Amino acid sequence: MSELNLILLGPPGAGKGTQAERIKADFSLLHISTGDMLRAQVAEGTQLGKRAKEYMDRGELVPDGVIIDMITERIASPDAGDGFLLDGFPRTEAQADALGAALAEAGTALSAVVLMEVSDDEVVRRLAGRRVCVKNSAHIYHVEFDPPKREGVCDQDGARLIQRDDDQEDTVRRRLEVYHEQTAPLIDYYEERDLLLRFDGVAPVDQLHVRIRATLASVSMQQRM
Numbered sequence: 001m002s003e004l005n006l007i008l009l010g011p012p013g014a015g016k017g018t019q020a021e022r023i024k025a026d027f028s029l030l031h032i033s034t035g036d037m038l039r040a041q042v043a044e045g046t047q048l049g050k051r052a053k054e055y056m057d058r059g060e061l062v063p064d065g066v067i068i069d070m071i072t073e074r075i076a077s078p079d080a081g082d083g084f085l086l087d088g089f090p091r092t093e094a095q096a097d098a099l100g101a102a103l104a105e106a107g108t109a110l111s112a113v114v115l116m117e118v119s120d121d122e123v124v125r126r127l128a129g130r131r132v133c134v135k136n137s138a139h140i141y142h143v144e145f146d147p148p149k150r151e152g153v154c155d156q157d158g159a160r161l162i163q164r165d166d167d168q169e170d171t172v173r174r175r176l177e178v179y180h181e182q183t184a185p186l187i188d189y190y191e192e193r194d195l196l197l198r199f200d201g202v203a204p205v206d207q208l209h210v211r212i213r214a215t216l217a218s219v220s221m222q223q224r225m
């Protein structure tokens, strides 16, 4: 296996989407964000989108069955064959087990799990100031820490910037509870499998990116040897 197959793990607002935009370009990886996939379904008004929105608006996880089907199908597609970057998946042990089984069946495996650690208070501060592009929610800004060149306008495609529905403080607090209960146990899960790479998510965006890129470059090199 020479391709990089990665997971970005961390609480809501840790900077997974922000770093994903950079890392996918560094290593030519397919970026698979379950949050973006679900928001696209919501925007299209599909049955899945309508069902998912009820959970997302409450800050709860969408049921495992729906998510596992969506992702196993996506990673089996040919464009995932040169390496992928999972952002927002897995979020439960059942999802992690299903991912492991799907990769084993495809004759491949995970290369590493990148954990970004950030405190709850920092998450609340970040999500209060987050703005995303109305056309592409992978274009992410912060009014203070990572502002666009023109206020309220996406640098990349000139579209309007909006706040996500689930970035209201009450919903963010619930998302954090759900993270600690259901997703944080995956830290031990991947540490036991010797895949976990820890990063201080509080470092400035560009500094953190340089550190992650350097570490992943050596993972990639070791894989080739």
Ligand code: AP5
Pocket: 010, 011, 012, 013, 014, 015, 016, 017, 018, 019, 034, 035, 036, 038, 055, 056, 057, 059, 060, 061, 062, 063, 067, 087, 088, 089, 090, 091, 095, 126, 127, 129, 130, 131, 140, 141, 142, 143, 145, 146, 166, 175, 201, 202, 203, 204, 205, 208
């Ligand atoms: P999802 O969209 O995946 O949300 P999340 O995991 O809660 O993560 P976020 O997108 O909120 O944050 P992020 O870590 O990407 O941070 P970002 O880079 O934007 O999921 C949404 C919902 O979908 C879930 O609640 C759930 O309902 C459902 N769902 C999704 N996946 C699921 C699954 N697998 N199973 C079940 N349900 C699922 O950065 C945040 C802000 O901070 C930005 O403003 C950014 O500019 C700023 N920032 C980033 N890095 C830094 C830095 N280093 N310093 C200062 N500011 C920074």
